[in-house]
Structure formats: structure tokens, C-alpha cells
Amino acid sequence: MARDLEAFNGLSAVGVSRRFGAVHAVAGMDLRAPAGEVTALIGPNGAGKTTLLLILASLLAPDTGTVRIMGVDPSKDPSAARARIGWMPDTLGVWDSLTAREILTLMGRFYRLPKAAIAGRVTELLDLVNLADLADQHARVLSRGQQQRLSLARALIHDPDVLLLDEPASGLDPGSRVALRHILRGLAAQGKAVVVSSHVLAELDEIADRAVFVNAGRSVLAQSVEQAAAQGRRYAISALDPATLPAELARLGVQFESGSGRRGSVTVMVGTERDSAQLLADLVRAGVAVTAFAPAAGALEETYMSMDVEQR
Amino acid sequence: MSTEVEGPGPTPGTTDAGRHAGGLGAYWEGISAVVALEVRQRLRSRGWYILLAIWVVVIGFVTALTWSSWKVQVQAQGDFGVVAPGAAGQAPGSLIFEIVLAFVLLFGLLVAPAFSANAVNGDRAGGTLAILQVTLLRPGQILWGKFLASWLAGLAFLVVSIPFLLFGFLQGGLGMGHILVALLMMAVELGVVCAIGVGISALASRPLFSIVVTYLVVAALGVGTLIAFGLGSLVSQGTVQANQAYYKNTYVQEGSGGSDPAPGYPEMPSGITDQNNDYACYGPLTEQQAVRSDRVAWLLGMNPFVVVADAIPYPDRSTQGSYSQGVFESISQGARYVQAGPDATYQCAGGKITPLYLGQKAPLWPLGLGLQLALTAGILALGWRALRTPAGRLPKGTRVA
Numbered sequence: 001m002a003r004d005l006e007a008f009n010g011l012s013a014v015g016v017s018r019r020f021g022a023v024h025a026v027a028g029m030d031l032r033a034p035a036g037e038v039t040a041l042i043g044p045n046g047a048g049k050t051t052l053l054l055i056l057a058s059l060l061a062p063d064t065g066t067v068r069i070m071g072v073d074p075s076k077d078p079s080a081a082r083a084r085i086g087w088m089p090d091t092l093g094v095w096d097s098l099t100a101r102e103i104l105t106l107m108g109r110f111y112r113l114p115k116a117a118i119a120g121r122v123t124e125l126l127d128l129v130n131l132a133d134l135a136d137q138h139a140r141v142l143s144r145g146q147q148q149r150l151s152l153a154r155a156l157i158h159d160p161d162v163l164l165l166d167e168p169a170s171g172l173d174p175g176s177r178v179a180l181r182h183i184l185r186g187l188a189a190q191g192k193a194v195v196v197s198s199h200v201l202a203e204l205d206e207i208a209d210r211a212v213f214v215n216a217g218r219s220v221l222a223q224s225v226e227q228a229a230a231q232g233r234r235y236a237i238s239a240l241d242p243a244t245l246p247a248e249l250a251r252l253g254v255q256f257e258s259g260s261g262r263r264g265s266v267t268v269m270v271g272t273e274r275d276s277a278q279l280l281a282d283l284v285r286a287g288v289a290v291t292a293f294a295p296a297a298g299a300l301e302e303t304y305m306s307m308d309v310e311q312r
Numbered sequence: 313m314s315t316e317v318e319g320p321g322p323t324p325g326t327t328d329a330g331r332h333a334g335g336l337g338a339y340w341e342g343i344s345a346v347v348a349l350e351v352r353q354r355l356r357s358r359g360w361y362i363l364l365a366i367w368v369v370v371i372g373f374v375t376a377l378t379w380s381s382w383k384v385q386v387q388a389q390g391d392f393g394v395v396a397p398g399a400a401g402q403a404p405g406s407l408i409f410e411i412v413l414a415f416v417l418l419f420g421l422l423v424a425p426a427f428s429a430n431a432v433n434g435d436r437a438g439g440t441l442a443i444l445q446v447t448l449l450r451p452g453q454i455l456w457g458k459f460l461a462s463w464l465a466g467l468a469f470l471v472v473s474i475p476f477l478l479f480g481f482l483q484g485g486l487g488m489g490h491i492l493v494a495l496l497m498m499a500v501e502l503g504v505v506c507a508i509g510v511g512i513s514a515l516a517s518r519p520l521f522s523i524v525v526t527y528l529v530v531a532a533l534g535v536g537t538l539i540a541f542g543l544g545s546l547v548s549q550g551t552v553q554a555n556q557a558y559y560k561n562t563y564v565q566e567g568s569g570g571s572d573p574a575p576g577y578p579e580m581p582s583g584i585t586d587q588n589n590d591y592a593c594y595g596p597l598t599e600q601q602a603v604r605s606d607r608v609a610w611l612l613g614m615n616p617f618v619v620v621a622d623a624i625p626y627p628d629r630s631t632q633g634s635y636s637q638g639v640f641e642s643i644s645q646g647a648r649y650v651q652a653g654p655d656a657t658y659q660c661a662g663g664k665i666t667p668l669y670l671g672q673k674a675p676l677w678p679l680g681l682g683l684q685l686a687l688t689a690g691i692l693a694l695g696w697r698a699l700r701t702p703a704g705r706l707p708k709g710t711r712v713a
Contacts, residue, residue: 058701
């Protein structure tokens, strides 16, 4: 199994556990994040996501289990592992009195980048996260979202193979979220293994290729977004005339419940995307003036809600 | 945010050459990057400048007060027509210098913990320590960088007090070597306190706690060593081989000692082993009770004031038979008396005359400074252990990030 881990191209953790005193923050988690894909780490507050990311980032030693970063064991050779890891913490931790450019330049020195290359790399990253205009402002005047983007640039300074992002989307405005999605997809396209922990499930469908669900310190389920989409999901449907829609659904023999939204929509459970297309076609053919027909929740959110997680 | 992702950037030590080359040079480069980070932050905090300004005002006030009090004293002596011995040639320089020196050292010891003892756990609380730890920096580089930065901040305080020390120097009465050694030793003492502060801040989880503990360590060095030495002397009673002292200029009253000795100066006793102008040692050596201060002198030696005072070179006064002058020289002499112990300082110990002034042969400060450095190294080593990652055990109540 060890050889299997060494050979795995990406980030892998097997049977990782870590306790703080009596608290088992992580009690047996498995995670595989292949290179070239975005892996989402999903779970409720206190599930152990941040602790797992700290272990993966080589900051915490696991009590049991093995971690391999592109085949490197961080407990044996932390330097080699760290040269390949980019870590963006959930606490922002910026040096208030330094400018964005200074912070990135110093990070370049901490990662022992060649001196001549640092200035160019910093400018490149400032452009990437759209902070070029604010590059010479003290970090304390940056908004939370801007600091978040600076933190992302900081994690990318040494062009890591593995990117660990702890709640990267929190505090970002919609425009920045879209940009973050593009950046992460771009990094995955370059062949990097990207791990994203997030609560914002709706947009993970767009970003992530696969997801690992964790709860109470354990990894509960690992599935790809395709698998999640194939397991059936709820669709919210509304029509111009609220009365015809339930009648037609009843005639088609589709189970439905009244939606919780304002506009009298109904929710139905649909097995596959093919089924949903068929249902829409049936409704339209029957003359129902359908105004909205969309998944009630993201595919991963559907899984998450069905897991019936307990919150700590 | 722009949406396109740039191609691969410069790659850090991923190549073996990048990671293993350099050795000491690469290690130092990491330290200097941490120093750059720390110093830049300090230079941009207003509190530091305020502290510096208060410092200048206080030291200036002390200097002015010392100088004017000396003027008043000289004037009073002039009014009464009394010329104190040596006053004609005695400049106020050494007085001003020593008082300013004592204040700079005292205040230096007081401010150094304030900007060193939150260096590591302050970052931990702010979430920025883990940012450093996750890079290629090694724990030693973080610790060294933080120590050097806080020491530099401490040295700034020393530098701004140089004009006042120079003022004392210009008033005369002191050699340049005196001042340079004093400054050097004060810089070393500030470094010791800063290193202790940084080490403790790596060990304790809360900045407030580590600052208080560092102050307690400074108090233990400054005051605790005196108390410990005093108590230690009480319990280190011992004996010394000595014979009798005979004072030559003692005038014996008529009839005081029976009828035999004639009035006037008594005869010298027989069996004199050693003598000077004042007294002679005579008779057989007997065991006498004495405080073995040499056994506890190391406690006194750890006092920062003793280290600084004892390291300053003073002119050799043993040939002139004169007493030491000035506070610091007296401290140095006192320390050497204590260190020499009763074998050298008890009257007629070993049948020898006790010298009035101990030469510079046996300084106490290397021992004291050595002990201070050993303590500092121990604390820093523990701090280094606490900074290692991947972290095994964490101090209670701390988060990695």
C-alpha cells in the first residue's frame, strides 16, 4: 500500500487521525486529490476540515496515518514537501503594516526563490488576483475579500504542485468568486492538485471534480460530481398558473411536494439528468407554462443534505 | 481578478541543487528575510517611536539633573573656599557617565521584554506564525530572525542614548575604552534579555503571560541575584586559616595593659609573617570563622549591573593604594572581593596582608555572563523545540493557525 501511495500522482492521506487532549479532531480520514483535479472537502463546522488541512500542509503531525505530497512524506522531508505545498489558511493572518507587494516579495524570499525572479513573479500574481492597483497599499486598508485574494497569491508564490485552500470563497464578492473559480480551474488544468474546503456548496459543483465528505472527524464519503449528479436530485418547478402544474404532475404520476419558496413552486425528485429533461418535455407538451425548471440544490449539496450530518 | 493563469512561475527549492546548495549562506538568507519582515513592521508602528521619544526625554532629564547637581556642588565648595581632595582635577564626566550608564542599563532591561516577549506568540495569535512555518524557513531561522530584530530594536535605544554618554565623556575624566566597553557590554545584556524574551514567547501561549514571565526573569537577574547572594552568604559559613593582626599606630594608654609595656607605641610582636605601613600579621595560623562568599559569588555575577561594571577596564590602583572611584568601579571591586573569598580578603588570611585594592586579574563577569548565556541558550533551545513542525504536541490552548 505504501508503494501505491508513493506512486500516486497528487496528494493522498490514508487513515489520518489527530487528537488534541481528549478531543479527536480527526479520527480516521482518507483523502485523495489527484493532480489536475479540484477536490472539495465538505463537512459541517467542527468536522475536522481545518485540522486535516493543517496535517496536509505539514504543520501538524498526525497521530496515525500516512500523508504523501506528490510521493513525499512531509514528516520525513518537510522541506521537500513544503516546496510543493501552497497553503491558504482560513484565518487570514496578514502582516498589517506591510504592502501587498512587500508581503509577496518576502514570501518569495522565505521560499528561496531566485532573487532576480521574485519581482516578476510578484507582479504576475498581483495581476492574477487583481490586486495590482492596491499593490503598494498597506495590507490593513485592504478589505477582507482583498486580503483573501492576497492570501491566495501568497499561497501561489512558489508555484506549488499541491494547493490547499481553507474556505477560500468566504468573504468574496460574487465577481471575485467567479474569478476564483477560473483561477482554480486554471491551476487544475496546469496539472496541480487543488483541495478546497468550503461551506458554500452551490458553487462547488462548478469548481470541483470530486468531493470528500467529512463528519465528526471521519471521512464519510468520496464521490465525483458526476456520481453525485447521477444519484438523483430535487428540482424546483414553477409555472405561470400554479394550479395546472400540480394537476399535470399528478397525471404524470410524479411525486411532488409544495416548495418552500414564495412563488408557489413545487419540488420533485428526479433520478437522472435524462429524466429531468424528459419531465420538462412532458410538462411543456402538456401545455403547462413552465417558468422555472432548475435543480433545487447543487449535486454536492444534495449529497451533503442527505448525509444528515450532526453538527458539533 | 483576471482569469487567465500564468504559466509555471519560478520554482523554489524543488530542484535538489536549490534545496541543498548554500548551506550557511542560505540559512543566513532566511534569517535576514525574517529580520527584514520584523524590522519593517516595527519601523511602521507608532508605539515604538513614542517609546523612543519618552526614552530620550527621560535620559536627557537624568543627564541634565546630574550635571546641574554637580555644578551646584562645585559652586558650594567654591563659596566655602574648600577644595575637596582631587576636586580641582576631577571632572563631572565620570559622575554623569556612570549615572546615565546606570539609567540606560536599567531602562534597557525594562523595555527589552516589551518588544521581545511577544515576538512569537503574538504572531501565533495573529495567525501569521503558521504562514512562516509553512514556508521553507526552518524553526531556527524564525527564532534567530525574531531575536535579531528585537535586539536591533533594543540597540536603537542604546544608540539614541549615546549623545548623553558622549556628553559625559566630553566633560572629561574617562577613557574612550571605558565608554566603548560599557556600550558593548550593555548591548550584550540587552541581547540576553531579548533572547530570553523571544525564547519564552515561543514557549508560552499568551503574549501577556510571556511578557510578565520575562519581566520576572529580568527581576530575578537584577534583584533576585542580590537577594539570593545575601541569603546564600548566610548559609555558606566556613573557616579560613589566619593569624593575628597587629596595628602599628595604636597608641597604648598608660596603665591600660598592666605595668609592663611602657606608654607609647607598643613593641612589635614576634613571629611577624607579613606587614605593611598600617599593620602586621603575626603568630601561628588558626582556624577562624568566615563567610565563604566565593561559593555564592556566581549568583552575584549573574547580575547585569555586575557584568557591565566588572567588564569595564579601570586603571590599576593597587600601586597607588587608593580606593576605587565611582559607582561602577565600586560594584566591580565589591564583586571581586566577594569572588576572591575570605582566603584573599580576610584579614591576615594565610598570614598575608590583605590588599586594599584587588587587581584586574580575576574578573567575575566572564562567569556571570557565561551563566546568563547558558540560561538564554536553554530557553532558546526549548523555544526552538516548540517551533518545530510538523508539530507533535502543542502547548495547551494554542492553535496552529
